[in-house]
Amino acid sequence: MTPILAGFADILNPVTLLWVAAGVAIGYLVGALPGLGKATAVAIAIPLTFALPALPAIAFLIGIAKGSAAGSAVSAILLNVPGEPSSAPTALDGYPLARQGKAGKALKAALYASVLGDLGSTLALVVLAQPIASYALSITPVEICAVLLFSLTFVAGLSAQSLAKGLVAACLGLLAATVGLEIESGLPRLTFGDYRLFDGIPLIPMAIGMLAVGEMILQAGNRAALDQQGASIAKGAHPDDSRMTRDDWRRSAPAIARGTAIGIGVGILPGLGASVGSFLSYGAARARAKEPERFGTGAIEGVAASESADNAVVPASLIPLFALGIPGSVIAAILIGAFMLHGVAPGPLMFAQQPRLVGGIYAAMIAASLALLLIGMTLQGLFAQVVRVPTRRVVPVVLFLCVIGAWLEGGGVFGVQVMLVFAVLGVVFIKLGFSVVNFLIGFVVGRTFELTFRQSIQILGRDPWNLIHHPIALIFLALTAIAVWRFTRGARSTARKSEET
Amino acid sequence: MRATETIAGLALAAFAVVLLVWVIPAEIPRGFSGQLSPRLVPQVAVAGILALGLWIAGAALFGGRIPPHRPGPFSRGELSALVALPALVLLALWVLGLGGPLPAGALLVTGAALMMGERNPIALVLLPVGSLALGWLLLYRILGTTVG
Amino acid sequence: MLNTLKAAALIALTAASPALAEWPDRPISLIIGFGPGGQSDLLGRALASVMTEELGVPVNVVNRPGAAGGAALAGLRAMPADGYNIMLNPSQTITLTPALMAQVPFSIDDFAYAGMITSFDIALVAPTSAPFDDYAGMVAYAREHPGILYAALSATTRVFATEIARANDIDIEVLPVDGGPGMINAILGEQALLAYSGGVHHRYPEQMKVIAALTSERNIGSPDVPTINELGLPIGMDMQTVLIAPAGTPEDVIARLEATLAAAAENPGFAEVAESMSAPIQFRTAAEATAEMHRQLAANLAIMQAAGIEPQ
Numbered sequence: 001m002t003p004i005l006a007g008f009a010d011i012l013n014p015v016t017l018l019w020v021a022a023g024v025a026i027g028y029l030v031g032a033l034p035g036l037g038k039a040t041a042v043a044i045a046i047p048l049t050f051a052l053p054a055l056p057a058i059a060f061l062i063g064i065a066k067g068s069a070a071g072s073a074v075s076a077i078l079l080n081v082p083g084e085p086s087s088a089p090t091a092l093d094g095y096p097l098a099r100q101g102k103a104g105k106a107l108k109a110a111l112y113a114s115v116l117g118d119l120g121s122t123l124a125l126v127v128l129a130q131p132i133a134s135y136a137l138s139i140t141p142v143e144i145c146a147v148l149l150f151s152l153t154f155v156a157g158l159s160a161q162s163l164a165k166g167l168v169a170a171c172l173g174l175l176a177a178t179v180g181l182e183i184e185s186g187l188p189r190l191t192f193g194d195y196r197l198f199d200g201i202p203l204i205p206m207a208i209g210m211l212a213v214g215e216m217i218l219q220a221g222n223r224a225a226l227d228q229q230g231a232s233i234a235k236g237a238h239p240d241d242s243r244m245t246r247d248d249w250r251r252s253a254p255a256i257a258r259g260t261a262i263g264i265g266v267g268i269l270p271g272l273g274a275s276v277g278s279f280l281s282y283g284a285a286r287a288r289a290k291e292p293e294r295f296g297t298g299a300i301e302g303v304a305a306s307e308s309a310d311n312a313v314v315p316a317s318l319i320p321l322f323a324l325g326i327p328g329s330v331i332a333a334i335l336i337g338a339f340m341l342h343g344v345a346p347g348p349l350m351f352a353q354q355p356r357l358v359g360g361i362y363a364a365m366i367a368a369s370l371a372l373l374l375i376g377m378t379l380q381g382l383f384a385q386v387v388r389v390p391t392r393r394v395v396p397v398v399l400f401l402c403v404i405g406a407w408l409e410g411g412g413v414f415g416v417q418v419m420l421v422f423a424v425l426g427v428v429f430i431k432l433g434f435s436v437v438n439f440l441i442g443f444v445v446g447r448t449f450e451l452t453f454r455q456s457i458q459i460l461g462r463d464p465w466n467l468i469h470h471p472i473a474l475i476f477l478a479l480t481a482i483a484v485w486r487f488t489r490g491a492r493s494t495a496r497k498s499e500e501t
Numbered sequence: 502m503r504a505t506e507t508i509a510g511l512a513l514a515a516f517a518v519v520l521l522v523w524v525i526p527a528e529i530p531r532g533f534s535g536q537l538s539p540r541l542v543p544q545v546a547v548a549g550i551l552a553l554g555l556w557i558a559g560a561a562l563f564g565g566r567i568p569p570h571r572p573g574p575f576s577r578g579e580l581s582a583l584v585a586l587p588a589l590v591l592l593a594l595w596v597l598g599l600g601g602p603l604p605a606g607a608l609l610v611t612g613a614a615l616m617m618g619e620r621n622p623i624a625l626v627l628l629p630v631g632s633l634a635l636g637w638l639l640l641y642r643i644l645g646t647t648v649g
Numbered sequence: 650m651l652n653t654l655k656a657a658a659l660i661a662l663t664a665a666s667p668a669l670a671e672w673p674d675r676p677i678s679l680i681i682g683f684g685p686g687g688q689s690d691l692l693g694r695a696l697a698s699v700m701t702e703e704l705g706v707p708v709n710v711v712n713r714p715g716a717a718g719g720a721a722l723a724g725l726r727a728m729p730a731d732g733y734n735i736m737l738n739p740s741q742t743i744t745l746t747p748a749l750m751a752q753v754p755f756s757i758d759d760f761a762y763a764g765m766i767t768s769f770d771i772a773l774v775a776p777t778s779a780p781f782d783d784y785a786g787m788v789a790y791a792r793e794h795p796g797i798l799y800a801a802l803s804a805t806t807r808v809f810a811t812e813i814a815r816a817n818d819i820d821i822e823v824l825p826v827d828g829g830p831g832m833i834n835a836i837l838g839e840q841a842l843l844a845y846s847g848g849v850h851h852r853y854p855e856q857m858k859v860i861a862a863l864t865s866e867r868n869i870g871s872p873d874v875p876t877i878n879e880l881g882l883p884i885g886m887d888m889q890t891v892l893i894a895p896a897g898t899p900e901d902v903i904a905r906l907e908a909t910l911a912a913a914a915e916n917p918g919f920a921e922v923a924e925s926m927s928a929p930i931q932f933r934t935a936a937e938a939t940a941e942m943h944r945q946l947a948a949n950l951a952i953m954q955a956a957g958i959e960p961q
Contacts, residue, residue: 036639043685043712044643047694050922140840164556168513171549175520178546181716182539184825186749186804187530187961189539195723195754198716217586221579223618270834271827324837325853327830336852337691340925345852392617393624396610400632403590403609404640407648411713411720413594420587427583431575432509450542451827457537458798458824459840530961646711647678 007359010055011367019056020364023063024371028379031071034081034398035208035405038068042334043408054342054357059364061338062314065331066368069274069311070114070376074383077106077303081212081398085203085444086274086310088211088437089282093295093302100298103387104242109300110307111376112244113256117308119369120260121267121315126362129322130351132268141455142467144269146476148449151276152441153483154283162433163487169434173442176201177450184454196414200447204409208402209419210436214426216395216402223392244300252304255285259305263312270320271452273329274313275444279437281309315365321346322358503561510558517551585616602648606633672732672902676707680725680736682718688926689718692767692890693737695922699913704905718742722893723754730761730895732902739769741805741888744945748953749804751960757946761898763906765889765933765941766914767923770848770868773809773860773877776836779843784861784880787843788817795820800835800844802826808956809845809863809877809884816882847888851927864888865948869929884952887945889931891938907935 011017023045030041041064049057072083077094090110097106152170179190180200191197244252259281266277285305286295295302317329325347327333339346344354351358386394406419429436460466467474525543532539575583589612597605610629619625640646679700681693693710700708713721718738728734743760746753773784781787791797791814799810799821807823814821824841826832829849835841837856850857851870862868862876865885878885892910894903913919914932923930933941 040644046685046691047645050694050698140838162557164553164560168550168553168557171546171553175543175546175550178543181803182532183803183827184536184823185530185532185539186807187532187539188750189529189543190524192528193752195716196720198719199714213586217582218579220582220586220613220616221576223578270830325856326834326837333687333830334685337687337926340852340927341691341922343925347853347856349855392614392619393628395617396613396619396628397632397635399586399590399613400606400610400636403593404636404648408644408646408712411715412724414715414720416590416594420590424583424587427579431579432505446542446546448827451825454537454825455840458822461796645707645709647676647709 005359007356007361008363010356010360011059011363016056016059016360016364017367019052019060020063020367021371021375023060024067024368025375025379027064027067027069028071028372028375029067031068031083032074032379032383033401034075034079034083034212035402036408037072037084037204037405038065038331040405040408041065041068042331046334046337049338049341054339054344055360055364057338057342058335058361059368061331061335062318062361062365063368063371065314066118066311066365066372067375069314070111070118070307070372071379072310073110073114073303073307074107074380075398077110078103078383078386079212079394079398080215081402082207084274085207085211085440086278086313087306088207088275088440089278089306090303090310091211092282092306092437093297093299096296096298097300097303098387100241102241102298103384105240105244105248105300106303107380107384108242108244109248109252109303111373111380113252113259113304113306113308114311115369115373115376116256117260117263117310117312118315118372119366121264121312122362122365122369124264125315125319125322125365129319130348132319132323139269139472140459140470141452142459142470143472143476144271145449145452145456146470146473146480147269147272148276148445148452150476150480150483151280152445152449153480153487154280154287154441165432165434166438169429169436169438170442173439173444174446176206176439177443177446183451196411201443202410202415202418203444205406205415205418206422206443207440208406208409209422210426210429210439212398212402213419213423214430214436216399217423217427218430219391219395248300251299251301254288255281255301255305256308258284258288259308260312263309264316266309267313267316267329268319270326270329271448273444274310275440277309277313278306279441279444281305322350323348506561507558510554510556510561513554514551514558515554517547517554520547521551582616586613589613589616597648602636603633606636672899672905673704673706675733676709677704677732678711678734679708680711680713680721680734682713682715682721682736682738682742684714685712688928689737689739689890691922691926692928695919696737696766696910696913699916699919700909703909703912716742719746719754722760725893725895726755726759728895730897730899732894732898732906734895735763735906736893737766737890738893739888740765740891740942740945741886741949743891743893744942745805745886745949745953747946747960748950748958749960757942759896761894761896761903761935762938762942763892763894763903763935764910765891765938766910766930767890767928768869768931769864769888769890770851770870770927770929771863771886771888772846772848772850772868772871772874773813773863774836774844774846774850774857775842775860776839777856777858778839779858781860782858784875784877787860788813788819791817791819791821796822797843798822798824798835798841800824800826800832800841802828802832802845804958805886806845808953808958810843812882812884812956813877848927869931870927884956886949886952887941889933889938889941890928891942903935 027041030036045061045064072087073090076082076087076091077098080091080095082088082091094106181198182189262281263277266272282305285301286292317332320326321332327336406415410418426436529540593605593609596608607629610632614628679697681690683689697708697710719742725736743757781790801807801823810821810823826835832844836844859871859874862874864887867876876885914930
């Protein structure tokens with residue numbers, strides 16, 4: 001234990017603290033710029049980590065991951081342009097709040113939720129990483145497949161206006177996810193002979209197109225109306241509009257607690273990712289709400305639910321990495337590279353061989369949570385000024401950044417083309433009342449769901465009775481059945497209600 | 502309103518039929534025996550789209566109340582933006598191949614500003630200059646990569 | 650100020666007479682066919698920093714992910730053959746893809762090869778807890794326990810399981826996994842007893858053991874383990890990272906690139922990165938690399954044909 005404590009002291013080195021703060025600040029800035037996300041931020045960091053010693057390098061990378069997860073809420077709230085797919089649910093309620101002149105309140109709610117989710121998840125990592133190791137190994141693709149099936153039922157919960165339209169959007173997302181080489185057979189599907197589609201449709205350009213460029217097309221089409229609104233959106237008249245009131249906290253606290261727990265769970269399971277975490281948390285908050293119809297019109301707890309889970313995934317995804325050496329997320333896979341560069345083998349041996357470094361990393365992660373709070377509050381004041389700039393001057397810059405983001409993430413011209421195709425599709429979706437978020441859930445979950453389903457068939461030896469050896473999977477299958485039953489019953493009763501009125 | 506819903510539902514159903522009958526058999530190989538067919542998941546998704554498309558169209562034709570959706574049907578301005586903005590980006594990509602990143606980026610930002618109704622000449626100069634400087638800093642200085 | 654002017658005049662002069670210009674006189678793009686942060690990217694960045702030192706111009710890393718480098722290769726093919734666009738990629742994207750796919754948007758003759766720098770220790774691995782330690786033990790165990798699971802990343806990697814099963818008349822089932830992290834997960838979680846590894850197993854010496862090398866020569870990291878060819882099944886397939894330029898790149902440019910690559914192979918900074926990526930350094934000259942690419946393509950096509958795999 002003492003070497004771990006000594007590691008905690010290592011973080012007090014001002015140079016290391018500076019790298020933590022720099023990582024969080026860069027991550028927050030890049031995350032807040034629409035179109036650019038975590039991957040861009042990490043690409044900025046990789047060359048730097050060659051030059052740094054182990055602890056500052058790893059602290060810097062972790063700071064970037066945490067900062068960008070929180071920063072992506074800023075553009076989601078202010079511009080309705082999520083910096084990353086995982087912040088798409090944040091925009092659902094954050095942007096309406098901003099339109100009501102409550103941008104300051106929404107930004108604060110997002111930041112506090114991010115910091116609390118992050119801190120809770122970091123503490124879970126510190127306490128749980130070692131004891132949880134043996135449990136994590138019992139999580140096979142069978143369990144993950146069941147969890148994904150369960151998470152798909154929340155699609156119905158997010159279909160506020162029409163269940164049929166919500167489901168159709170998810171089905172289209174699922175179909176889009178099958179484009180590319182199928183992993184088991186290695187055969188191309190729906191690629192029309194274009195090799196650039198072999199890895200599937202790239203997610204980031206697709207999300208930028210549907211969420212950001214689609215929104216800008218609509219803003220360009222309604223520019224006269226928007227310029228008049230611009231004046232009133234700038235700042236709410238009441239001081240309560242730009243801070244969290246006691247009532248806001250009362251609504252948000254349970255959502256943050258639930259979101260943190262969901263984020264930790266999703267982070268531990270390999271291959272799910274932050275998007276699944278924030279979608280699930282938002283869906284759960286809506287399902288538990290007394291007045292679910294407030295969601296989508298500016299419910300503060302929607303912002304809190306989405307952002308707390310989004311950030312909680314980041315530290316939790318390091319639990320399988322530290323405890324077992326399994327990279328559970330993209331950021332964890334990149335961190336392995338950084339670990340190896342500095343002669344550290346991630347995994348259980350790390351605690352025995354490098355306890356001081358482990359202590360230092362833990363302390364750096366807690367410091368990063370606190371740095372996130374300070375840096376976020378400082379930068380938010382700056383970003384909130386964006387609402388004062390007329391839309392006609394914001395849109396060109398945002399479009400430029402989106403093209404750069406799609407170019408970087410989609411492999412050049414192809415990424416920009418993908419972005420444009422899905423921008424047009426996104427506009428059609430919005431105008432006809434189909435949910436863009438459901439489409440993205442179908443897409444994000446679809447690929448992993450199909451793979452884990454194929455893996456489950458092999459692991460179960462093609463005999464469904466072998467499911468008995470997977471009690472966690474059985475629990476989630478039962479939960480799925482209950483959720484489906486509740487939604488169909490709920491749909492029937494609302495239908496009856498609407499007939500009566 | 503009702504007509505839009507009906508057409509959207511029927512269009513989805515037609516799209517699904519085209520996929521089921523022609524596109525999937527042509528574009529997805531049958532796969533190997535002893536595995537799930539690569540066609541299975543696409544077929545399930547498309548079957549869902551077919552059923553739900555018919556449901557939407559049916560509900561609009563025979564059902565009671567149509568649930569309202571947010572912004573309503575297309576306005577003239579939105580339709581022209583739907584064509585103009587992607588066209589602008591494609592034009593910028595074409596210029597990128599001809600003249601490199603500077604004119605392409607300037608065209609993209611200035612074009613978008615004009616499209617949004619910006620007429621102030623100072624803003625029309627400062628916006629592309631600022632954006633290009635930001636892009637140069639990010640791509641060439643910080644990321645050490647190139648465009649074009 | 651005067652110096653800047655002189656330099657500007659010099660640049661203007663050299664730019665005006667490209668035929669006389671000494672390569673390189675402007676920044677070079679080193680294309681990586683994978684996203685940032687992976688093994689190929691980190692190796693590429695380490696190589697780029699050595700090249701920047703050696704050549705005296707900036708060498709920028711450009712990530713063009715897609716189809717294991719295939720998307721980037723198809724783009725490189727159409728670029729001017731002037732030495733300013735080069736690419737570092739695993740060789741199998743060129744030497745194995747034609748055996749699996751009917752339509753490949755590039756071929757071995759579209760490129761010039763400036764040399765190879767690292768090789769991959771491709772191997773058949775098992776979790777340390779597996780009830781066998783070598784190939785013969787594995788075959789015996791599989792005979793008694795039909796249907797043991799082999800984690801495969803792709804159609805190519807599955808071929809090893811089907812061929813081993815066919816040659817020994819045993820039953821091996823394939824567990825499809827998503828990339829290297831998926832393989833690590835399947836082995837550490839003991840969901841699969843066997844897996845294909847492209848060299849990542851060197852990072853997990855306590856948790857994984859090598860059953861056989863799946864290359865034609867023994868793995869550099871585990872020289873005591875026999876190859877699959879030595880074990881009587883000639884299906885070993887080799888892979889190296891190769892420096893690629895569009896076909897028609899001038900001879901002297903290729904020679905400069907080859908010399909730079911040789912310098913990188915000796916560079917301690919590069920060695921450190923390669924070591925941490927468990928990528929053994931094995932330098933080959935341009936001529937050797939070109940010969941190796943053609944040998945590999947012919948060998949791989951023959952293996953796949955013998956296994957009854959038709960390009961789709």
